[in-house]
Amino acid sequence: MTAAVNRELDLACAEFVECGRSLDVIFATDIAERLAAFILGSGSRIRPRFLWWAMRACGGADPHVPGALRVAAALELIQTCALIHDDVMDQSAVRRGRLSFHAQIALQYPAATPPQAPGPSPFAQSAAVLAGDLALCWADDLVAGVDLDPPVRTDILRIWRAMRTEMVAGQYLDLHGQTTSSRSAVQAIRTICLKTARYTVERPLALGAALAGADGATIRALTAAGRCAGIAFQLRDDLLGVFGDPEVTGKPSGDDIRSGKATYLLALTHSRARATGATTVIDLLQDCRGSADLSAPTLSSVREALQSTGAPAQVERRIERLVRASEHHLAAARMHGPAAHRLAELLRQIASPPQQAATTTAATGDPDGGAR
Numbered sequence: 001m002t003a004a005v006n007r008e009l010d011l012a013c014a015e016f017v018e019c020g021r022s023l024d025v026i027f028a029t030d031i032a033e034r035l036a037a038f039i040l041g042s043g044s045r046i047r048p049r050f051l052w053w054a055m056r057a058c059g060g061a062d063p064h065v066p067g068a069l070r071v072a073a074a075l076e077l078i079q080t081c082a083l084i085h086d087d088v089m090d091q092s093a094v095r096r097g098r099l100s101f102h103a104q105i106a107l108q109y110p111a112a113t114p115p116q117a118p119g120p121s122p123f124a125q126s127a128a129v130l131a132g133d134l135a136l137c138w139a140d141d142l143v144a145g146v147d148l149d150p151p152v153r154t155d156i157l158r159i160w161r162a163m164r165t166e167m168v169a170g171q172y173l174d175l176h177g178q179t180t181s182s183r184s185a186v187q188a189i190r191t192i193c194l195k196t197a198r199y200t201v202e203r204p205l206a207l208g209a210a211l212a213g214a215d216g217a218t219i220r221a222l223t224a225a226g227r228c229a230g231i232a233f234q235l236r237d238d239l240l241g242v243f244g245d246p247e248v249t250g251k252p253s254g255d256d257i258r259s260g261k262a263t264y265l266l267a268l269t270h271s272r273a274r275a276t277g278a279t280t281v282i283d284l285l286q287d288c289r290g291s292a293d294l295s296a297p298t299l300s301s302v303r304e305a306l307q308s309t310g311a312p313a314q315v316e317r318r319i320e321r322l323v324r325a326s327e328h329h330l331a332a333a334r335m336h337g338p339a340a341h342r343l344a345e346l347l348r349q350i351a352s353p354p355q356q357a358a359t360t361t362a363a364t365g366d367p368d369g370g371a372r
Contacts, residue, residue, distance in 0.1 A: 001072075004065075005048045006040070008073040013039055016138050034104060035131050039080050042096045047079060047204045048072030049346060054208030054222060056339035067146045068211050071156065075204055077139035082167060082199070084132035088125050089175060090259045091292070094252055102128035136164075148211075155210040163203040170195025177262025181289065185271060188264040189231065196237075197230025201350070218333050225329035225347060232322035232351035235315050238263040240354070242303060243312070248354045254299040260290030269311040281305045323351050 013036035020032030051072045060068065086092070087100040094100060099107065106113055106124035113121035143160050146153070173191040176182070205226040209219045240249050241256040242265065256263055266285065273281040284305050288294055294302075306312055326347050335343070 001049065001052045002045045004069055005045055005052075005072050005076070008069045009040060009076060012073055012077075012138065012142060016141075030105070030108070031127065031131050031134060034101070035080070035134060038084070038101060039076060039135070041098075043076065043079070045072075045076065046346075046350065047075040047200060050201055050204035050226070050343075051075060051208040051211075053339055053343040053346060054205040055212045056208075057333075057335045057337070057343045058209045058212035058214040058218060058222075060208070060212030067148050067152075068208070070142050070146045071160075071207055071211070074139040074142040074160075075207075077135050077142065078164070078167070078199070081132040081135040081139065082171070084128050084135065085171065088120075088128045088132075089171070090255065090261075091120060092251070092255055092259075093120075100128075101131055152210060152213060156207060159203055159206050159210060163199050166194050166203075167199045170198075174261065178260045178290070180262075181260065182262040183267050183270045184262075185264055185267040188262055188267045191262070192231050192234040192264065193227065196234040197227050200233060201230035201347070202226035218335070221329050221333035225326045225333070228322045228326035228329065229347040229350060232319045232326070235264060235319050235322070236351050236353070238265045239312060239315060242306065244354075254294060254302070257288055257299065257302055258290070258292050258294045265306065265311060265315055268314060269306050269309050272309040272311055272314075276309070278309060281309060319351055323348060 017028060017032045017036050020028035052068060055068050083095060084101045087095055088102050092100055093103045102120045102124045105127045106120045109121075109123060112123040143156070146156070148156060170191055170193070173187070174195055177184075177187060177191060182188070202223045203226075205222045206219055209222050214222075238256065241251070241261075241263070242254060244251075244253060246253050256266075266289070270282065270285065273279075273285075284302060288298060288302050291298075327344070330344055330347065
């Protein structure tokens with residue numbers, strides 16, 4: 001199905017880029033074409049896959065496919081919006097092993113960056129914000145143009161509207177946690193739920209189930225399974241952000257520390273350090289958190305400090321509990337057959353370490369790769 005979603009994205013992006021060219025060649029070259037290349041160039045398509053297999057597992061058949069592919073493509077576009085904006089807010093220079101959108105603009109227009117100015121230029125950041133906005137417009141255009149039966153269309157639009165607002169709310173909570181240096185584990189989980197779990201897993205599952213006309217009990221079970229798996233996914237991503245190999249993750253290691261993100265891992269580390277009187281750990285994190293020029297040796301010291309509190313191991317245990325809870329909720333949906341099996345594998349896969357996820361992919365014959 002990934003190939004079918006990619007074809008849908010190809011067609012949509014070609015149409016959107018052509019519209020951009022009709023407006024202005026500079027806008028089309030700098031923003032619209034670059035945005036289309038960002039969308040089409042890479043990505044696991046995990047959100048479309050959740051939508052697709054939820055629809056199939058709930059009995060969605062061939063008449064549902066055109067609408068499903070269009071909504072699935074829209075999920076990739078709203079994901080692009082989130083990624084581009086997230087990189088601006090975090091001042092991340094790399095995304096998926098390539099230059100982030102604002103870094104590409106900065107490279108194209110070096111004169112716009114004042115000499116010795118820290119970080120990307122205001123011009124590059126502003127251009128990237130506009131590109132993210134454009135991706136969201138394209139996503140909404142796709143969903144608005146889907147031809148569905150009125151009751152299904154009503155459900156799809158309701159879920160879509162909720163997902164957009166949840167994503168923005170989660171992004172704001174993420175910024176708020178950075179600015180206030182939050183150490184609240186409860187708030188960290190709340191941020192994860194809104195920023196990642198819902199629009200990555202829960203809402204795509206709900207969209208797929210709604211396309212198939214699933215009953216309320218099935219949708220509730222599916223979304224509960226998705227929420228648990230989505231939180232586990234972000235907790236895994238937080239671990240990879242500190243301990244992961246950039247060659248595998250496609251992101252620089254330690255960026256969450258450098259940007260001062262209020263992750264559950266850091267909140268848990270502070271809590272355990274306070275409980276044991278490990279003041280050296282608290283002082284180190286206080287000095288390093290939000291330090292953009294954090295060196296490799298200092299980052300190594302931070303990793304050792306995190307490990308010394310046992311926080312990473314506790315995060316791993318919470319991931320395991322969330323995966324089991326997700327499996328329990330999925331079983332309550334009472335779905336059977338190959339599509340239900342594929343959906344269960346996807347939910348397990350996204351919370352797995354990259355190497356394990358790759359093994360799962362090979363075992364299931366899924367050609368789409370890992371979740372990240």
